[in-house]
Amino acid sequence: xxxxxxxxxxxxxxxxxxxxxERIRDRSMRSAVFRASDSNEFANQQSFDRAVAELVRIIPIxxxxxxxxxxxxxxxxxxxxxxxxxxxxxxxxxxIALVVIAGVLVFQFVxxxxxxxxxxxxxxxxxxxxxxxxxxxxxxxAEAGTLSDLFFxxxxxxxxxxxxxxxxxxxxxxxxxxxxxxQRVAQIxxxxxxxxxxxxxxxxxxxxxxxLRFPGWRYVHQEGWIGAVTEHGGVxxxxxxxxxxxxxxAYIPKAKQ
Amino acid sequence: xxxDPRKAQEIFETTLREAGxxxxxxxxxxxxxxxxxxxxxxxxxxxxxxxxxxPLQLEERDITSAASSQIAQLDPTQLAIWIxxxxxxxxxxxxxFYLDEFDYREILELAELKLSELSRLLALGRRQFQAxxxxxxxxxxxx
Numbered sequence: 001x002x003x004x005x006x007x008x009x010x011x012x013x014x015x016x017x018x019x020x021x022e023r024i025r026d027r028s029m030r031s032a033v034f035r036a037s038d039s040n041e042f043a044n045q046q047s048f049d050r051a052v053a054e055l056v057r058i059i060p061i062x063x064x065x066x067x068x069x070x071x072x073x074x075x076x077x078x079x080x081x082x083x084x085x086x087x088x089x090x091x092x093x094x095x096i097a098l099v100v101i102a103g104v105l106v107f108q109f110v111x112x113x114x115x116x117x118x119x120x121x122x123x124x125x126x127x128x129x130x131x132x133x134x135x136x137x138x139x140x141x142a143e144a145g146t147l148s149d150l151f152f153x154x155x156x157x158x159x160x161x162x163x164x165x166x167x168x169x170x171x172x173x174x175x176x177x178x179x180x181x182x183q184r185v186a187q188i189x190x191x192x193x194x195x196x197x198x199x200x201x202x203x204x205x206x207x208x209x210x211x212l213r214f215p216g217w218r219y220v221h222q223e224g225w226i227g228a229v230t231e232h233g234g235v236x237x238x239x240x241x242x243x244x245x246x247x248x249x250a251y252i253p254k255a256k257q
Numbered sequence: 258x259x260x261d262p263r264k265a266q267e268i269f270e271t272t273l274r275e276a277g278x279x280x281x282x283x284x285x286x287x288x289x290x291x292x293x294x295x296x297x298x299x300x301x302x303x304x305x306x307x308x309x310x311x312p313l314q315l316e317e318r319d320i321t322s323a324a325s326s327q328i329a330q331l332d333p334t335q336l337a338i339w340i341x342x343x344x345x346x347x348x349x350x351x352x353x354f355y356l357d358e359f360d361y362r363e364i365l366e367l368a369e370l371k372l373s374e375l376s377r378l379l380a381l382g383r384r385q386f387q388a389x390x391x392x393x394x395x396x397x398x399x400x
Binding site for chain 2: 011017026045048050052062
């Protein structure tokens with residue numbers, strides 16, 4: 001039987017057909033061999049190839065060459081070393097990525113350690129403190145402690161009291177505004193070290209609505225500003241200035257921290 | 258590849274020694290078959306320094322069903338000499354194919370050939386070898 005009509009590629013594959021059918025590894029070769037399996041031409045080629053391969057197999061290997069293949073691997077795989085592994089670009093990239101991820105996680109964990117109810121609002125207000133110009137505040141010439149009456153009388157804000165530690169500070173200006181959560185915030189600017197005070201509603205439990213209290217003073221940092229926050233009567237008070245914790249700590253009695 | 262066992266031995270040992278040195282320095286190439294390719298190029302270089310056979314237009318014959326019995330009567334050295342006398346890349350193609358250790362894709366990679374080229378070289382080699390067999394063992398073809 002003659003070889004059936006095959007495409008040029010299939011004929012090329014047939015010419016390269018492996019000597020044993022069990023060695024066919026790809027589908028196109030298997031298909032070409034299957035189509036030609038009944039042809040005499042291909043059968044002759046296969047028996048020719050088998051006979052030549054048999055002859056090749058009995059070519060004697062010189063003893064000196066055979067020694068090389070006696071027992072062990074010719075080359076042991078190159079040794080695994082830490083130095084070599086670390087120099088691998090992929091390992092290096094993964095390592096750097098892991099360090100960055102670990103750094104971010106540690107940073108977030110440390111930041112969370114200092115969290116307290118209302119800390120998120122306090123941070124936002126520190127950003128506002130950094131961008132506020134004194135001209136946007138209403139000029140007030142009074143002691144900070146006296147402004148709670150003004151907030152109550154003019155804006156209906158109860159318990160917006162400046163703590164006694166800061167009550168004697170001379171005020172330059174103040175204002176009341178709503179933040180992005182529609183909470184009413186009182187902002188006071190005092191002459192001392194260009195310090196600013198903020199009074200804002202304390203954070204409440206979502207389900208019960210109860211005020212989430214915390215004792216003493218807590219510090220928050222944001223964009224080079226430092227704030228000391230305390231809660232009283234459902235209202236948080238924050239004293240803020242540009243600087244470090246020690247600049248503010250001087251105003252806050254240690255026993256109360 | 259060379260038709261000379263002594264030269265083949267030399268090239269085999271040189272290739273392995275070179276590979277051993279590269280392995281010791283941790284510089285083994287990451288490519289498959291690099292050692293075979295290396296050995297092949299050494300064989301081709303060694304072959305270039307030998308006396309070159311004049312290019313001949315060899316006779317070609319269709320493969321017959323009697324070919325296997327004709328081949329069985331040959332001495333392996335005769336086959337080795339016949340293959341080593343073939344011009345490259347036909348020599349590489351025949352040597353690698355009849356070693357029966359590589360599939361056609363591996364041979365293409367090793368010998369840096371295209372499928373159509375390998376196919377043509379093998380088919381031509383078979384037909385030429387058949388013609389040589391018929392010339393060497395004429396009485397068997399009449400059976």
